[in-house]
Amino acid sequence: MTDSEEKPIEFGAESSVPKAVVNRLSLYLRELQHLIRDGRETTSSTFLGARLGLTDAQVRKDLAYFGQFGHPGIGYRCPELVQEIRRILGTHRQWRVAIVGLGNLGTALVGHRGFSEQGFRVVAAFDTDLTKVDRKIHETPIYHIDRLPQIVQEEEIKLGIIAVPAASAQIVADALVSAGVEGLLNFAPVTISVPEGVSIVGVDLAIELEQLSFNVVNRQ
């Protein structure tokens, strides 16, 4: 049973790569981006692993799902591996993203620098509040929710971020999917159903605090 961790965790059966591996690709990408910023040209699975608390074997195994990226006697070329990982994650292209719901969370997300840095461009935000619409925040235009079908199509938006209260989340998801969005990131504390062919990732911020709690408790 030692290999059961590596059994595919199917996220809607669209991939045979374990979810945990895809998650670590993002961590490798961040670390490589830091290394490049620090002026490093190359790195190794040992160095990369050490920065993330992983063995070098784990790093090599994760990357081997997608190809052969090392160079004998050199290791990994940082800019090249960044490009490869972005290609795998699909962030070598720019994604056009909509955010629905401009409460505090939605408003914070519209201005989140980390999104644009990684290839996610928030090109539209939607709300029902008439005092919020027809303005811009952080250069992102805000539209009334009634215009969602039209704007999603015109702006060729493929990803939607749901930042509305739980009670409205499913309605918003349905509207986004009908308009042509292919992936949803859900911050509402509720489970959302989507038709086959649409991906959904739920964000549960309490999980991060639970991981922190575990660390603190098991440190003593």
Place this chain on the structure above:
Amino acid sequence: MTDSEEKPIEFGAESSVPKAVVNRLSLYLRELQHLIRDGRETTSSTFLGARLGLTDAQVRKDLAYFGQFGHPGIGYRCPELVQEIRRILGTHRQWRVAIVGLGNLGTALVGHRGFSEQGFRVVAAFDTDLTKVDRKIHETPIYHIDRLPQIVQEEEIKLGIIAVPAASAQIVADALVSAGVEGLLNFAPVTISVPEGVSIVGVDLAIELEQLSFNVVNRQ
């Protein structure tokens, strides 16, 4: 190398349990909480695994790190397993939490229902903006940052959430640690150093979008 996933990912050497396992504990906990809400008394590793796209062997192996929780002929008793997982994560007790930085993100986090539901009580918020302090949001009092050392001690705050801009994040972390906080959740897009004996978890929201992007791209 098939077992390399299960090699301990040391989060500051405080534990020999792989980080991915601790993360899944949170997912099991949520699923069990849903099952209880739906009126279910018992469940199985097969059922629990199926809901999360994991094998039954994986579920059993993960839980076996911490003890023996199943009952022959019954499976898992949902309320009992919830209690056990909360004990392992350290959320059977209530954590007193402070949030520093009341921009849109910090303000959204103060009111985040998901935190209190899982045992995290935000008892204080801090900001430098004099127009924000000495008020309450969602019953949480807001203090000027100068009062942080005093309030953290008086309120016995053990966890801190950093929601300030990158440039102030390290200063805020130092202040929280000096005041006695043992764990930090960092939303600022910057790496923070903490002394040994203090845990830190960084939140990178772009990772969630990257996972979504991967799902969408690999679906076709």
